[in-house]
Amino acid sequence: MQIKKKHIIQGLIEVFIILTIISTFIYMANGESIFVIIKKSRKYKTKKECHSNISEIYSRAEIYYMDLKEMPKEIEVEELVNKGYLEKKRSKCPSKGTYSIEINVEKKYVDTVWCSEHASPFDRWSVKEKELCFSNIDAIEKAIELYNKEQKEKIPPLAHYNNTSVFTELYQKGYLTEIPRCLGNGEYSNILSENNTVKCSKHGEPSAKTND
Numbered sequence: 001m002q003i004k005k006k007h008i009i010q011g012l013i014e015v016f017i018i019l020t021i022i023s024t025f026i027y028m029a030n031g032e033s034i035f036v037i038i039k040k041s042r043k044y045k046t047k048k049e050c051h052s053n054i055s056e057i058y059s060r061a062e063i064y065y066m067d068l069k070e071m072p073k074e075i076e077v078e079e080l081v082n083k084g085y086l087e088k089k090r091s092k093c094p095s096k097g098t099y100s101i102e103i104n105v106e107k108k109y110v111d112t113v114w115c116s117e118h119a120s121p122f123d124r125w126s127v128k129e130k131e132l133c134f135s136n137i138d139a140i141e142k143a144i145e146l147y148n149k150e151q152k153e154k155i156p157p158l159a160h161y162n163n164t165s166v167f168t169e170l171y172q173k174g175y176l177t178e179i180p181r182c183l184g185n186g187e188y189s190n191i192l193s194e195n196n197t198v199k200c201s202k203h204g205e206p207s208a209k210t211n212d
């Protein structure tokens with residue numbers, strides 16, 4: 001009995017040593033720890049799953065839209081489920097994002113479907129993504145302007161690395177209604193000498209700004 005126990009412990013130690021060696025090799029090869037790699041691949045998997053839901057929702061929404069006699073201005077994902085056009089499990093983002101169906105009312109077609117967490121796999125999504133990003137920029141600029149007017153201390157400049165604390169401060173004091181996030185994974189920054197203009201690393205700054 002005693003010997004058996006000893007063997008098990010020895011075995012466990014060996015397994016532990018082997019795992020440590022393997023993960024060290026992976027770390028050295030990728031410059032990332034095994035945990036980061038696992039986390040990243042899980043994130044990639046959920047995004048893939050979400051985007052496959054989006055494609056399904058899009059094609060179902062198109063059918064539903066055609067079947068309706070009166071073209072609505074908006075369609076909710078819930079509606080597709082309730083009317084039997086979409087399986088319930090395809091209506092939920094694995095990361096609890098919210099799906100929105102956009103309709104081109106003028107041209108009468110389902111324009112795009114997107115997720116609040118994972119954006120959209122469609123090319124035409126890029127227009128919407130930029131629009132949402134610029135509306136974030138607008139909100140950030142207004143918030144900073146008002147904050148600097150009302151508070152004793154001015155808000156520090158936005159840089160890629162400290163945005164979270166700046167946005168949290170603006171949000172907690174009620175200058176922002178939500179923490180802004182670019183759905184294209186762009187980062188917001190501004191240069192104080194340039195009139196407090198906020199830019200996105202992916203989308204640049206709203207062109208309307210250059211006109212005034």
Ligand SMILES: [Zn+2]
Nearest residue numbers: 050093097115
């Ligand atoms: Zn999603």
Ligand SMILES: [Zn+2]
Nearest residue numbers: 133182186200
């Ligand atoms: Zn952006």
